[in-house]
Amino acid sequence: MPRLRLFSTPAIVLRRVDHGEADRLLTLLTPTRGLVRAIAKGARRITSRKAGHIELFARAHVLLAQGRNFDVLTQAELIEPHQRLREDVLRGSLAHYFCELVEQFAPEYADSSALFDLLAEGLLWLCDVADPLLTARAFEMRLLTLEGYRPELFRCVQTGEPLPETVPAAFSPQLGGVLSRKAAEHCRDARPISAAALSLLRVLQTQQPEVWQQLRPEAALHDELERITQAYWHHILERRLRSQAMVHQVAQG
Amino acid sequence: MRLPGIGPKSASRLAYYLLRAPEAVSLELAQALQELKASTRLCSVCFNITETDPCPICSDPSRDQSVVCVVEEPLDVAAIERAKAYRGVYHVLHGVLSPINGVGPDDLKINELVARIRRAQQTSTPIREVILATNPTVEGEMTAAFLQRKLSGLSVTLTRLARGLPVGGDLEYADEITLSRALEGRQPF
Numbered sequence: 001m002p003r004l005r006l007f008s009t010p011a012i013v014l015r016r017v018d019h020g021e022a023d024r025l026l027t028l029l030t031p032t033r034g035l036v037r038a039i040a041k042g043a044r045r046i047t048s049r050k051a052g053h054i055e056l057f058a059r060a061h062v063l064l065a066q067g068r069n070f071d072v073l074t075q076a077e078l079i080e081p082h083q084r085l086r087e088d089v090l091r092g093s094l095a096h097y098f099c100e101l102v103e104q105f106a107p108e109y110a111d112s113s114a115l116f117d118l119l120a121e122g123l124l125w126l127c128d129v130a131d132p133l134l135t136a137r138a139f140e141m142r143l144l145t146l147e148g149y150r151p152e153l154f155r156c157v158q159t160g161e162p163l164p165e166t167v168p169a170a171f172s173p174q175l176g177g178v179l180s181r182k183a184a185e186h187c188r189d190a191r192p193i194s195a196a197a198l199s200l201l202r203v204l205q206t207q208q209p210e211v212w213q214q215l216r217p218e219a220a221l222h223d224e225l226e227r228i229t230q231a232y233w234h235h236i237l238e239r240r241l242r243s244q245a246m247v248h249q250v251a252q253g
Numbered sequence: 254m255r256l257p258g259i260g261p262k263s264a265s266r267l268a269y270y271l272l273r274a275p276e277a278v279s280l281e282l283a284q285a286l287q288e289l290k291a292s293t294r295l296c297s298v299c300f301n302i303t304e305t306d307p308c309p310i311c312s313d314p315s316r317d318q319s320v321v322c323v324v325e326e327p328l329d330v331a332a333i334e335r336a337k338a339y340r341g342v343y344h345v346l347h348g349v350l351s352p353i354n355g356v357g358p359d360d361l362k363i364n365e366l367v368a369r370i371r372r373a374q375q376t377s378t379p380i381r382e383v384i385l386a387t388n389p390t391v392e393g394e395m396t397a398a399f400l401q402r403k404l405s406g407l408s409v410t411l412t413r414l415a416r417g418l419p420v421g422g423d424l425e426y427a428d429e430i431t432l433s434r435a436l437e438g439r440q441p442f
């Protein structure tokens with residue numbers, strides 16, 4: 001008999017699917033072991049003592065036993081349920097989007113404490129901040145920085161010259177930043193970016209949450225930011241995220 | 254081919270069993286599967302699985318057609334019917350919203366529900382109440398919240414199944430969402 005190895009860890013439930021008669025298969029993000037797939041036996045039964053503690057997006061303290069194919073979740077204690085994500089369709093859709101994004105970068109069974117902290121903070125923001133779409137853009141900006149894709153927003157990526165907000169600018173996903181529209185003439189994937197959008201992205205990249213959380217951009221500005229950031233993600237991930245379609249649909253009302 | 258609930262181990266057990274059983278067993282099974290596919294369909298009103306269209310529940314004159322209980326799966330209809338406490342009709346969504354798994358509103362029978370309510374409003378038996386009986390999970394509640402947005406302005410009363418402690422459960426082991434809802438939903442004793 002192999003020795004049963006147990007480990008106890010904080011975890012966020014990124015994804016889960018029904019498994020067998022009454023089990024759930026969970027994809028968890030943990031600080032020290034990255035992505036962990038664990039089976040929660042009997043979690044679909046209404047009398048399950050674990051079920052409420054391992055809902056989607058929940059942050060919990062879990063005890064896992066290492067198994068052959070999957071780890072087995074043996075105990076779970078809820079730390080943060082993120083109640084508002086259950087009740088608000090836009091915030092809930094964005095939570096799916098956050099988790100799907102994080103899943104793209106999380107390593108399996110390796111340290112990912114910075115990613116864990118970012119997602120934990122992002123999900124709390126999603127519950128509290130007045131503008132959930134702005135929250136998404138701020139979350140993306142932090143994730144891009146963390147994963148080494150921090151976009152250059154202050155200097156022209158072609159000439160290296162500082163780019164004041166008064167100069168008409170463009171954004172190139174391929175070059176990973178802004179350039180003057182003049183320089184952009186020779187850049188195939190550059191798209192114009194308005195002064196308002198650039199200024200807001202700069203705030204999101206450099207300012208503390210207390211600053212950007214006060215802002216309430218209008219719908220047109222949100223649309224522009226969404227187009228720019230989606231083009232950048234598409235370039236980085238080379239595919240569209242599944243949850244983005246739903247976010248877009250819900251945000252459009 | 255994959256069947257829900259059947260892992261590689263169960264699949265090989267079933268295969269061994271069928272290989273060793275008399276040929277008649279396999280033939281019988283094959284025939285039963287064929288008949289299942291040929292004789293069942295979705296009810297064109299409520300989208301439950303049925304052999305007749307409309308299904309026995311939709312065509313039962315003693316059922317209250319003005320109350321529609323919206324559930325995720327056909328198995329949920331069976332569960333509520335077993336309780337013998339509900340006299341209205343159903344609407345089966347065939348899933349829940351799950352953006353991360355690529356399941357959006359158009360993949361569920363949501364537009365069909367809106368159309369059904371609109372149709373009924375033109376008749377002498379309009380739908381007055383829609384019970385959102387999706388599961389009390391994140392996905393189920395998000396689906397209910399989405400339906401609430403979709404159905405607002407259709408002049409139907411929306412209700413949700415009461416949520417609280419499961420029978421046979423133990424307070425000590427309840428999570429905080431269940432507990433806070435059980436407290437909110439407390440009733441005179």
Ligand SMILES: [Zn+2]
Pocket residue numbers: 296297298299300301307308309310311312
């Ligand atoms: Zn029917």
